[in-house]
Amino acid sequence: MGEDFAFFGVSEHVCFRQLRKDIMLNRKGMTLVELLLVCTIIGLLATIAMPRLKHVKNRALIATMKRDLRTFAMHQESHYYDRASYTDDLAALAAVGYAPSPDVTISVNEATVLGWSATAGHAASTTQCYLFIGDAAPLGSATIEGSLECS
Numbered sequence: 001m002g003e004d005f006a007f008f009g010v011s012e013h014v015c016f017r018q019l020r021k022d023i024m025l026n027r028k029g030m031t032l033v034e035l036l037l038v039c040t041i042i043g044l045l046a047t048i049a050m051p052r053l054k055h056v057k058n059r060a061l062i063a064t065m066k067r068d069l070r071t072f073a074m075h076q077e078s079h080y081y082d083r084a085s086y087t088d089d090l091a092a093l094a095a096v097g098y099a100p101s102p103d104v105t106i107s108v109n110e111a112t113v114l115g116w117s118a119t120a121g122h123a124a125s126t127t128q129c130y131l132f133i134g135d136a137a138p139l140g141s142a143t144i145e146g147s148l149e150c151s
Helices: 002-006 012-025 032-083 090-095
Strands: 104-111 115-122 128-134
Touching: 032 090, 032 104, 032 115, 032 128
Parallel strands: none
Antiparallel strands: 104 115, 115 128
16 A cells, blocks of 8 residues: 555555644534534623622612612702602602602602601512611611611
8 A cells, every 4th residue: 555655656654644634624613522612612601790790789789779769869968958848658759749760669768857768679589778867867877977888
């Protein structure tokens, strides 16, 4: 067999190496091992990224609750200047344009002539945000009047 290749001036070893190289260059797909390796790498990256994505989502929900409580505070002060008292009636504030974000629940814990306190929660989060103004009793992690705290 080696004599046949000697006719062309190349050795048998060089000819088979070239044939193997040609076969490798003409492959049109991935082997099962290569596919498993790609899937494993993607799985590892997803495992690393998921906790970070949950943390980012929770921070966004907290930001939404804080924004809604600030808007609520603005409407409460507007109500106070119009009627000389704070209200625990969310419908009264809705009549003048207050509407919390979807899935955010605002609860008025106390509303008197001297102050108010409120809690904001979101359906997709276990964190709650607290705010109190005036002589209302502090609640949750809010211990300083006007300081919006979440826990």
